[in-house]
Amino acid sequence: MWCFKPxxxxxxxxxxxxxxxxxxxxxxxxxxxxxxxxxxRGLKNAELALNIQHPGPLFLPVRxxxxxxxxxxxxxxxxxxxxxxxxxxxxxxxxRQQYLERPINIACSAGVFDPYIPPExxxxxxxxxxxxxxxxxxxxxxxxxxxxAIRKVKEYDSQFSTKTFAEQAQEIFIEAHNALTQFxxxxxxxxxxxxxxxxxxxxxxxxxxxxxxxxSLEPPRVVHARCPDMVTKGNLYGQVTVRMxxxxxxxxxxxxxxxxxxxxxxxxxxLEYLVIERHLVNPYxxxxxxxxxxxSWAPPKDPVIKVTVYFGPLIIxxxxxxxx
Numbered sequence: 001m002w003c004f005k006p007x008x009x010x011x012x013x014x015x016x017x018x019x020x021x022x023x024x025x026x027x028x029x030x031x032x033x034x035x036x037x038x039x040x041r042g043l044k045n046a047e048l049a050l051n052i053q054h055p056g057p058l059f060l061p062v063r064x065x066x067x068x069x070x071x072x073x074x075x076x077x078x079x080x081x082x083x084x085x086x087x088x089x090x091x092x093x094x095x096r097q098q099y100l101e102r103p104i105n106i107a108c109s110a111g112v113f114d115p116y117i118p119p120e121x122x123x124x125x126x127x128x129x130x131x132x133x134x135x136x137x138x139x140x141x142x143x144x145x146x147x148x149a150i151r152k153v154k155e156y157d158s159q160f161s162t163k164t165f166a167e168q169a170q171e172i173f174i175e176a177h178n179a180l181t182q183f184x185x186x187x188x189x190x191x192x193x194x195x196x197x198x199x200x201x202x203x204x205x206x207x208x209x210x211x212x213x214x215x216s217l218e219p220p221r222v223v224h225a226r227c228p229d230m231v232t233k234g235n236l237y238g239q240v241t242v243r244m245x246x247x248x249x250x251x252x253x254x255x256x257x258x259x260x261x262x263x264x265x266x267x268x269x270x271l272e273y274l275v276i277e278r279h280l281v282n283p284y285x286x287x288x289x290x291x292x293x294x295x296s297w298a299p300p301k302d303p304v305i306k307v308t309v310y311f312g313p314l315i316i317x318x319x320x321x322x323x324x
Contacts, residue, residue, distance in 0.1 A: 107282075108193035108290065109230055109237045112275050114145075116224035116241040118295040122271065139223070149227040153238040156280040166220040168287065169242040169276045174213050176200075176289050181209045192289045193277055199291070206255035214247035214267045223273070227280070236280040241293065244272050261304050 088095045104110075119135040154160050176191040180200055192200060224241035248270050250262040277290035 105194050106231065106235070107279055107285070108195055108277060108288070109228070109239070110195065112291055112293065113226050113228040113237075113239060115275075115293050116273060118243075118273055118293065120295070120297045122243075122295075146225040149225040149238070152227040152236070153225065153240075153280065156236070157238070157278070162222040165240065165276075165287075166222055166242050169240070169274055170216070170220045170244055172276065172287065172289055173244065173272075173274055177211050177213070180204075181211050190286075190288075196288075196290055207260070208253040208257070210249070210251040210253070210264050212249045212264075214249060216244070216246045217269060218245040220244045234281065238278045238280050239290065240276050240287075242274045242276060244274060246270055246272075261302060 085095045119138070122135075150160070150162065172191055176188060179187040179191060188200070189197060220242050222240055223243045226239045227236055228239070229236050246269075247267045249264055249267045251259065251264040252261040254260050273293040273295075275290045275293060276287050278287045279285040
């Protein structure tokens with residue numbers, strides 16, 4: 001092994017060496033050895049930087065197993081689905097019970113209780129004809145339950161009267177539809193119930209509505225009344241059905257201004273049965289539009305006009321030229 005001996009270079013220095021010269025020589029040897037290792041590593045890095053290629057190794061590394069997540073639903077197409085609750089019980093895990101809860105609103109009822117059945121041919125048969133008189137007598141016989149409901153409504157609303165309420169219901173109907181055409185949500189919520197609001201506003205986004213009340217063909221009148229309770233026995237709701245025969249205009253435009261339904265110039269005769277509701281127990285409640293009753297014999301609604309763009313032969317020819 002190579003060793004540094006100073007007496008070969010300087011013979012006179014051999015007589016003045018310290019007593020720990022052997023340890024110092026060993027430490028120098030270790031230092032030079034570490035320098036050699038660092039030099040070798042530097043040469044390897046230089047080869048990589050210069051892209052020096054050596055002959056290929058004898059053993060090539062094998063590709064390891066793919067480690068990616070496979071969702072459990074992919075492999076369950078042909079297999080039967082296992083019950084997760086039974087699987088959790090077998091593993092000793094307590095499966096929390098799930099409750100199917102649905103929020104309710106007690107400010108209004110969920111629907112129309114005992115809806116009024118309009119007689120067939122209403123607003124077409126004269127009361128002087130034989131069929132008209134027969135329908136009128138049946139309405140008088142069936143109005144006994146309505147009279148009991150009206151008495152109960154008067155216990156909570158002392159100002160209620162069937163003579164003036166029909167006009168009040170017509171005003172509520174007109175104001176609600178005017179608020180709908182103006183998209184006034186705050187006013188519409190005060191005029192219609194929480195059940196009726198989504199039915200009136202559904203599908204009206206990006207559309208323009210033009211509605212106008214022209215005149216009344218017949219004075220509105222109360223034809224039906226019910227006073228049901230919900231949740232508890234004393235939680236009463238008053239529902240009054242008003243018959244309204246009038247002339248109205250309706251026109252609906254899409255977001256591009258194209259006519260989809262109706263006409264602003266041509267009025268139509270409309271026969272409607274409006275259901276007005278109030279939460280009688282709440283002293284701060286008011287009468288609001290709750291829904292409409294559509295008879296089974298009513299004629300079908302007008303279809304929505306689908307506007308399509310028609311390209312003439314000249315425009316088609318130009319498009320073909322542009323496409324090449």
